[in-house]
Amino acid sequence: METNSRETNHRMKTKAEPSHPPVWLLMPDSQPKRARSAERLTRPRQAAPPLDEEALRDRLRAIRTDTANHLDELLGQLTSTLQEQYGVTSLEATTAQEAADEIARLASPSRRVLVNRSATVAELRPYLKAHGLEIVETYDEQFVHPDQGVERYWQLEPPSAETAWEAFRPQAITPSPRQSTDIGVLGVNVAAAKDGTVFFVQHLFNISDILERASKIVLVIGVERVVRDRDAAAFVARSQARYGALSVALGVPRRGGDSKGEVPVGRSLTPASPVRDAAHVPMHAILLDNGRRAWLSDPRYQDLFLCIGCRNCLLECPTQPYYGGETGWTPRDYLAAFLRGDSSSLRECITCGRCGARCPLDIDLPAMISEAKAEAGATRWQDQFYCNIGTLFQASSLTAPLSNWLFNWPLARLPMEWVSEMDRERKLPAFHRNTFLNQYRRRSSAPASGRAVVYYPGCYANFTDPELSWAVVGILERNGFRVLVPEHQCCGVACFPYGAKELAQRYARRRLRVFGPLAQEGYTILVSCPSCGTALERDFPYLLPESDDARLVAEQTRDVSDFLWALHQRGELDTDFDPLKLRVGYHTPCHLRVRDLGPENLRLLELIPGMEPIDIDRGCCGMAGSFGMRRAHREESREIGRYLFEELRSPGYDLGITNCAGCEMQMRAGSGRDVVHPLKLLWRAYSNSGSK
Numbered sequence: 001m002e003t004n005s006r007e008t009n010h011r012m013k014t015k016a017e018p019s020h021p022p023v024w025l026l027m028p029d030s031q032p033k034r035a036r037s038a039e040r041l042t043r044p045r046q047a048a049p050p051l052d053e054e055a056l057r058d059r060l061r062a063i064r065t066d067t068a069n070h071l072d073e074l075l076g077q078l079t080s081t082l083q084e085q086y087g088v089t090s091l092e093a094t095t096a097q098e099a100a101d102e103i104a105r106l107a108s109p110s111r112r113v114l115v116n117r118s119a120t121v122a123e124l125r126p127y128l129k130a131h132g133l134e135i136v137e138t139y140d141e142q143f144v145h146p147d148q149g150v151e152r153y154w155q156l157e158p159p160s161a162e163t164a165w166e167a168f169r170p171q172a173i174t175p176s177p178r179q180s181t182d183i184g185v186l187g188v189n190v191a192a193a194k195d196g197t198v199f200f201v202q203h204l205f206n207i208s209d210i211l212e213r214a215s216k217i218v219l220v221i222g223v224e225r226v227v228r229d230r231d232a233a234a235f236v237a238r239s240q241a242r243y244g245a246l247s248v249a250l251g252v253p254r255r256g257g258d259s260k261g262e263v264p265v266g267r268s269l270t271p272a273s274p275v276r277d278a279a280h281v282p283m284h285a286i287l288l289d290n291g292r293r294a295w296l297s298d299p300r301y302q303d304l305f306l307c308i309g310c311r312n313c314l315l316e317c318p319t320q321p322y323y324g325g326e327t328g329w330t331p332r333d334y335l336a337a338f339l340r341g342d343s344s345s346l347r348e349c350i351t352c353g354r355c356g357a358r359c360p361l362d363i364d365l366p367a368m369i370s371e372a373k374a375e376a377g378a379t380r381w382q383d384q385f386y387c388n389i390g391t392l393f394q395a396s397s398l399t400a401p402l403s404n405w406l407f408n409w410p411l412a413r414l415p416m417e418w419v420s421e422m423d424r425e426r427k428l429p430a431f432h433r434n435t436f437l438n439q440y441r442r443r444s445s446a447p448a449s450g451r452a453v454v455y456y457p458g459c460y461a462n463f464t465d466p467e468l469s470w471a472v473v474g475i476l477e478r479n480g481f482r483v484l485v486p487e488h489q490c491c492g493v494a495c496f497p498y499g500a501k502e503l504a505q506r507y508a509r510r511r512l513r514v515f516g517p518l519a520q521e522g523y524t525i526l527v528s529c530p531s532c533g534t535a536l537e538r539d540f541p542y543l544l545p546e547s548d549d550a551r552l553v554a555e556q557t558r559d560v561s562d563f564l565w566a567l568h569q570r571g572e573l574d575t576d577f578d579p580l581k582l583r584v585g586y587h588t589p590c591h592l593r594v595r596d597l598g599p600e601n602l603r604l605l606e607l608i609p610g611m612e613p614i615d616i617d618r619g620c621c622g623m624a625g626s627f628g629m630r631r632a633h634r635e636e637s638r639e640i641g642r643y644l645f646e647e648l649r650s651p652g653y654d655l656g657i658t659n660c661a662g663c664e665m666q667m668r669a670g671s672g673r674d675v676v677h678p679l680k681l682l683w684r685a686y687s688n689s690g691s692k
Ligand code: SF4
Pocket: 316, 317, 318, 319, 331, 348, 349, 350, 351, 352, 353, 354, 355, 356, 365, 366, 369
């Protein structure tokens, strides 16, 4: 009853004082450009003024932090602005169900709801459907890429930051009421509390279409999308457009014929003519919480509240093409769904960590995903096998060559697959009884002087690839360093992604007992394994935030290639390399990508005369730690790595190159080519590489 009178009041008010909150669209600045939106975004043609990326991110973070710190104040201000200035009533919906109930009530008797492609509206979809409403979204049918269907990020030519920033122009628009019975439900990109302005980012026409065809508009505003004023809102909306510029072009279907001609505009929409005796379309607002406030009160997830919904984290997610879903999907959306109780939503995450690499707000999604898994007790007993892979490596090394024979015997692999889920078709590396550390301790001579550095080979290089460890030692000694190799222990990097947080913390503490004192003495700790590097640099300080040693070790850990490249930049690297006539394809492992590393390997290889290193970035190779080792993931793992294998198989490559032993295994199996660590090539190219 009360709700009905609210509705009546609103109608009376809109008739007496026709008004609506200012609606601004951010879109490519002309219709032809919009028709070729993907092309415009990905093929910059004109120079734009330089952008101060760091200042932009700082301002973005400041605006978002302001919302997080003053949420109630801003929501209160927006609600009263909408009511007092425009007669628009707002419902604060605690759950998606509550919001959908309100929309169904407002839509009645119509059964058609026109929606934009919005993560906020996507939360309501199942509940709207349960009300028997037909949901119409026209985004995909309007989007055209002129040349090809774009499936993966490397197929897009990235626009410069400036072009992406300049590509979208804000325009104020005035929706007018129509005779249509359709109701428009629009997820708002950003709303300004002070004057009630709402911003939408539009790549083509879908939002304009809805504003022009719906008889009534419901603005769905995620509570985190409210900022202080119009300036801040415009800035955030523009940032969404800028950082999301590439991800919107992913999954765009290929169109036949000349796609630069006719663009299908709102084919699913019913034409509607304007209502002549009313000036403005009735609007309603729903402020949607649906679990968002809970993020703020939990230190593990509170950064999620800063998210601007740009979808940039989607770009490199290897599972995105398979699990994108009907409404588009981002790692952030999956995590949010998980935190709202959808325990199945994170199963598709293969914990590669790539979603953390591109976030303009540095939201650590991979850590949050691991936290969520830990909270849900998602670690299964089979996962323990992979969490404790270091122990398995040690046991396999102690029992070699028997272990190697067993791992190659199909009859033994079958029960192993039952117990551990390890794919029996996976060829495992050979374990060395005489580990690198044993060999190192027994070496007859070592440099007595030189600047000392610590080298941590990790389990793979210690137990299965002493040749790599020797290459690292050889290169470092060749450049005047004295290499210290401490007692070997696993870093436990596999534990946290499986949600085994306490076990990961135990591994970290154990490692820090060795590395902590070394870091305190000022040693640089060098790693050749990208995953061990991620554990030391990123996981340890996250897992043990109170530990000074964890912070110090993280600061002093360097990937060997990065260390050597820095040496070269200071003019201190010995570049007296023998020629190696090889054309090699380099793959950046995820655990380097997330630490902004990788290209230095190409630069180092370019120093070798005759060497032609090619960057063959095709995203994750499909191994993703131990994901690809499991029988259940065999097909998916191959499918994720398919593009990389195809490239490496193509004529002209002599070798594949990568830093990670898991990627190496996967690339070798998928492409049939030999694959080696770049430091082995570097060592081979030193003229005296035969000596130890
Ligand atoms: S960790 Fe990898 S698979 Fe998981 S959501 Fe992030 S990018 Fe996707």
